[in-house]
Amino acid sequence: MRKCTYFYATPADFHALMDLVEADETFVYLVHPDIHSPEIRVHERARDISDVLRMYPGHFEHSLFLVPPGTQVQAASYEHVTGRRYALRPTELPAAVVLQLWGEHPGGALVRSRFWAHGDAPEVRDIEATLFRHMRRTFGNEGGSKVGPEAAAQLLTGRRLTFDVNAPAEADLRPSSPALPSK
DSSP states (O other): OOSOEEEEOOHHHHHHHHHHHHHHOOOEEEEOOOTTOOOOEEESSGGGSTTTTBOOTTOSOEEEEEEOTTOOOOOEEEEETTEEEEEOOGGGSSSEEEEEEOEEOTTSOEEOEEEEEESOOHHHHHHHHHHHHHHHHHOEEETTEEEOHHHHHHHHTTOOEESSTTOOGGGOOOTTOOOOOOO
16 A cells, blocks of 8 residues: 655646546545634535635645545544634544645745545545556656646746745756756
């Protein structure tokens, strides 16, 4: 079993990939969009999820959980200095494919995202294997991570890849990038 797969994708890359997976497997997406609410949204298609792979204020990543239809889940509640907050974490689910999407940094770089299978339910293992198979076929490799076709085209026109939202410009991962001028 794979521990974790890292990838870079634009929203178009991600939607094209998930269209292939949705055609082969039956699952739903669980999304917890607001830390101040216990509401969990269920989506049948990735294209129905707003702002996927775009960073938005107050969130470090956009987590999606791919689960078999009918899976029951509740967001965990915890106290914070600013009041009650809610979170949906892998530990709240018996089994799921967890996608932590960082996507597009406001500064312009593509930030590395990742996915893995949590739990050992056969349905979840099948979803993860299908996702990995389609990613392997449609995404290229760059520095050990998978890169979507549109993201790869953007690299050729000067867009950066970075592994961390706080990485400085020097952390450009393209091996063919020109040396940055020293300051």
